[in-house]
Amino acid sequence: MSRRQRRLLVRTLLFLFFLNFISLSIYFILHPRPRAPRQTLETLPSSSSLKPWPSLPSFLPWSLSPPPPPRSCEGYFGHGFSRRVDLLHPHSSGGGGGGGGGWFRCFYSETLASSICEGGRIRMDPNRISMTVGGEELEKVIGRGEEEELPRYEPGAFQIEEGEGRADERLADEEFLHRYLPRGAIQTHTMRELVGSIRVVRPGELECSQWIEEPTLLVTRFEYANLFHTVTDWYSAYVSSRVTNLSSRPNLIFVDGHCKAPLEETWEALFSSTRYAKNFSGPVCFRHAVLSPLGYETAMFKGLTESFSCQGTSVHILSQNPDYQKTARLSEFGEMLRAAFGLLGNEDSFIKTSHGHNVLFVRRENYLAHPRHSGKVESRLSNEQEVFDAIQNWAKGQKKCRINVVNGLFAHMHMKEQLRAVQEASVVIGAHGAGLTHLVAATPDTIVLEIISSMYRRPHFSLISQWKGLEYHAINLAGSYARPAMVIGELSSIMESLGC
Known part of the structure; x- marks a missing residue:
């Protein structure tokens, strides 16, 4: 190729490059890219x-x-x-x-x-x-x-x-x-x-x-x-x-x-x-x-102020016989709570009772709850310690089956241990108080005994028991004092129903 031909080729390439540049510039002027939302950080987690x-x-x-x-x-x-x-x-x-x-x-x-x-x-x-x-x-x-x-x-x-x-x-x-x-x-x-x-x-x-x-x-x-x-x-x-x-x-x-x-x-x-x-x-x-x-x-x-009829039942019964007056939703939620802490699947009745029946006594104790709280809780059962001690002594004397009385000091326990105690209980007993809300996580065969003072006749836990399909008993007091013999008498009757 001669020197003249090479110069002509270079000029042609430069002309084509310039023409392409002008064409692209005109295109982007007429077709601007859409503006993306302004942001300083974009996270794309899986x-x-x-x-x-x-x-x-x-x-x-x-x-x-x-x-x-x-x-x-x-x-x-x-x-x-x-x-x-x-x-x-x-x-x-x-x-x-x-x-x-x-x-x-x-x-x-x-x-x-x-x-x-x-x-x-x-x-x-x-x-x-x-x-x-x-x-x-x-x-x-x-x-x-x-x-x-x-x-x-x-x-x-x-x-x-x-x-x-x-x-x-x-x-x-x-x-x-x-x-x-x-x-x-x-x-x-x-x-x-x-x-x-x-x-x-x-x-x-x-x-x-x-x-x-x-x-x-x-x-x-x-x-x-x-x-x-x-x-x-x-x-x-x-x-x-x-x-x-x-x-x-x-x-x-x-x-x-x-x-x-x-x-x-x-x-x-x-x-x-x-x-x-x-x-x-x-x-x-x-x-x-x-x-x-x-x-x-x-x-x-x-449910505390509205009257509606709803009975807890198993999902097996509901799947066989749908009934708008029955529910397994609260049991489903209780299982979700236990599963969140890795406790689901340990509630088999044989495992639950293989070392005797647990009687969980849910206690009320002083603790600091929030910035406006004094750290003192109201007494719903004035002789709670006396009742607890009496139940412990009674349980030690039972010969027909082993009864383990669990001291439910929930305010100082991690949630996993609270849920485990409820899950493993054959009977949950306690004075009316927020701790009994754990009944939502109780297994279907759990029996409830609530001690209710005259100042706190409220339906919270009888309703939760009903919506869960749990067997529920109540002792209604004239004041806030419970005779230990009366509580033990009710508890003895419950344990007899469990074969003790």
């Missing part, structure tokens, strides 16, 4: 990091068709959240809430007059939520007021992306909140106020310091240090996870500023992870968030 659901002997499917009738057992304890209301549909390109705009819907229960809500592409800004940080050591916040710990939301504390350009509007108006998240007797209805704070933003306007890819449950607790009320919160969170058909146990975020309490270890065991909303350094976005109703709106709490 779904395998979530804890799987355990296999529960009493489990029944939660998607029922047709839906259960109102005020049936399933309406109260199961999937009575059968009316679906969509507030925001996903953009057509997103399908199922996986992108292309946010989505939000609620499942309303006519029976409980409350809703479970869920949505996608939701942003939480902790700086717009007024409350204490939460998770502190109890001793460091003594005297702090409850009003400081419960959330108050500014408009836009939560945002949701809308796929069609609508912006700066409330997601839910007052009519929706009144109909599907009614305040009822709850003066500070935090879930209602959370939904009321949600504002719609345009695509690309969700500015987040972190994205959470996995399903996350948002929970606000009220009486977080009381076992009965905490169990209602656990149950509500469990039901919310099942009704929204989560394939694994979700993450959990406390949208409250309570200090760290001993009962928190069960939240950590039940769900994949726990964290406080105020622990996030900036706005955080959720691909899938689930809002759990308040514990006050569960059947266990409503």
